[in-house]
Amino acid sequence: MSHEGIRIVSTEEAQRDLADEKLPIAAVTPQKIRVMKTEGTGVEIDWKDGHKSAWTFAWLRNACPCATCHEERDKSGRKPGAAKPKAQALLMLYEAPPRPVEVTPVGKYAVKFKWNDGHEAGIYSWEYLRRVCHCDACLTKREGTKA
Ligand SMILES: [Zn+2]
Numbered sequence: 404m405s406h407e408g409i410r411i412v413s414t415e416e417a418q419r420d421l422a423d424e425k426l427p428i429a430a431v432t433p434q435k436i437r438v439m440k441t442e443g444t445g446v447e448i449d450w451k452d453g454h455k456s457a458w459t460f461a462w463l464r465n466a467c468p469c470a471t472c473h474e475e476r477d478k479s480g481r482k483p484g485a486a487k488p489k490a491q492a493l494l495m496l497y498e499a500p501p502r503p504v505e506v507t508p509v510g511k512y513a514v515k516f517k518w519n520d521g522h523e524a525g526i527y528s529w530e531y532l533r534r535v536c537h538c539d540a541c542l543t544k545r546e547g548t549k550a
Pocket residue numbers: 467468469470471472473522524525
């Protein structure tokens with residue numbers, strides 16, 4: 404086997420490790436979405452089931468669900484949202500904090516960011532975002548299943 408070709412990881416495959424339970428539709432339907440693009444802070448979503456999630460743009464950039472970023476995280480053992488190890492970051496003199504230069508809705512199910520580093524391959528579905536909610540309650544729940 405000398406040529407494997409380009410490995411195409413579908414978004415579904417890339418998110419499979421997170422998709423351990425089926426979420427109710429109200430849990431993956433945003434009631435209200437606030438993208439603080441001008442402020443450069445992050446995204447907040449109020450879900451139909453009453454849950455609230457918030458992420459910084461830096462976190463979301465590090466949680467990019469595209470195949471390339473997913474594979475890169477997989478190889479280095481990083482969780483979605485975790486920052487790259489320092490050694491890598493030190494190679495750059497100055498790294499501007501991640502923020503989107505463009506935010507585009509994708510149908511009714513997702514949002515796409517064009518980041519200030521030029522990357523724009525990631526499509527953040529509501530389901531993905533809900534699954535990577537890192538509020539205290541969700542973190543405790545997720546840590547609890549692992550520990
Ligand atoms: Zn990506």
